[in-house]
Amino acid sequence: MQTPEQYSEDLYLKDEVLEQVRQSILDSGLNDVSIETGYGRLLTLLVMSSGAKSILEIGALGGYSGICLARGLREDGKLLSLELKEANAQLAKNNLVNAGFGHAVNYMIGPALYSLEELESRDDRFDFFFIDADKENYPNYLEYAIRLSHPGALIIGDNTFLRGRTLNSDKNGPSVLAMRKFNEMIARDERLISAFLPSYDGLALARVK
Numbered sequence: 001m002q003t004p005e006q007y008s009e010d011l012y013l014k015d016e017v018l019e020q021v022r023q024s025i026l027d028s029g030l031n032d033v034s035i036e037t038g039y040g041r042l043l044t045l046l047v048m049s050s051g052a053k054s055i056l057e058i059g060a061l062g063g064y065s066g067i068c069l070a071r072g073l074r075e076d077g078k079l080l081s082l083e084l085k086e087a088n089a090q091l092a093k094n095n096l097v098n099a100g101f102g103h104a105v106n107y108m109i110g111p112a113l114y115s116l117e118e119l120e121s122r123d124d125r126f127d128f129f130f131i132d133a134d135k136e137n138y139p140n141y142l143e144y145a146i147r148l149s150h151p152g153a154l155i156i157g158d159n160t161f162l163r164g165r166t167l168n169s170d171k172n173g174p175s176v177l178a179m180r181k182f183n184e185m186i187a188r189d190e191r192l193i194s195a196f197l198p199s200y201d202g203l204a205l206a207r208v209k
């Protein structure tokens with residue numbers, strides 16, 4: 001029997017652009033740890049529904065989520081993506097250009113914490129955040145996202161379950177501890193209104209009050 005996720009995905013026609021992105025990641029010798037197809041679709045829907053004009057993504061890889069985010073942007077909207085590795089940012093950029101979003105995207109290369117510090121020093125603000133990089137820094141990324149947000153901004157974080165490790169009390173490595181802290185912040189921080197989606201590897205959604 002199909003999983004609910006497989007059943008839902010099979011309802012849609014093939015997305016040639018996004019399939020090509022996944023192939024380009026594999027062709028580059030990288031693991032395809034892009035966002036799941038159903039959640040990519042949700043990103044587009046959320047960006048479009050929120051009317052976001054400025055998006056900050058943390059973790060670009062090959063640009064899969066970047067394209068999903070850009071698809072929801074208004075004509076004059078911008079996506080800034082923070083990526084540790086230059087080669088990944090280049091791959092993502094190529095894929096965004098091929099998808100017709102070259103005009104809308106910029107990359108900052110290096111550890112995201114440094115880039116976030118720079119953005120804060122410039123007093124930059126964003127309407128939408130997608131957190132999908134090194135898990136140990138998720139609580140730090142969330143704190144920065146709240147500080148860099150316009151009121152009403154949306155913050156989305158991927159992989160909240162860490163393939164089940166978050167829920168397993170025998171697992172207590174740094175990524176797991178950080179993800180538990182991130183999830184608790186999402187649920188309890190008084191600056192946020194939030195919800196969790198338990199499909200795939202889990203997704204956290206929050207709105208800054």
Ligand SMILES: C[S@@+](CC[C@H](N)C(=O)[O-])C[C@H]1O[C@@H](n2cnc3c(N)ncnc32)[C@H](O)[C@@H]1O
Binds near residue numbers: 065110111
């Ligand atoms: C899960 S992948 C991102 C997938 C992408 N969001 C998508 O769905 O298409 C994580 C990415 O975060 C990047 N990354 C890891 N540590 C980072 C850091 N400290 N700062 C910025 N990027 C980082 C990795 O190089 C990798 O490209």
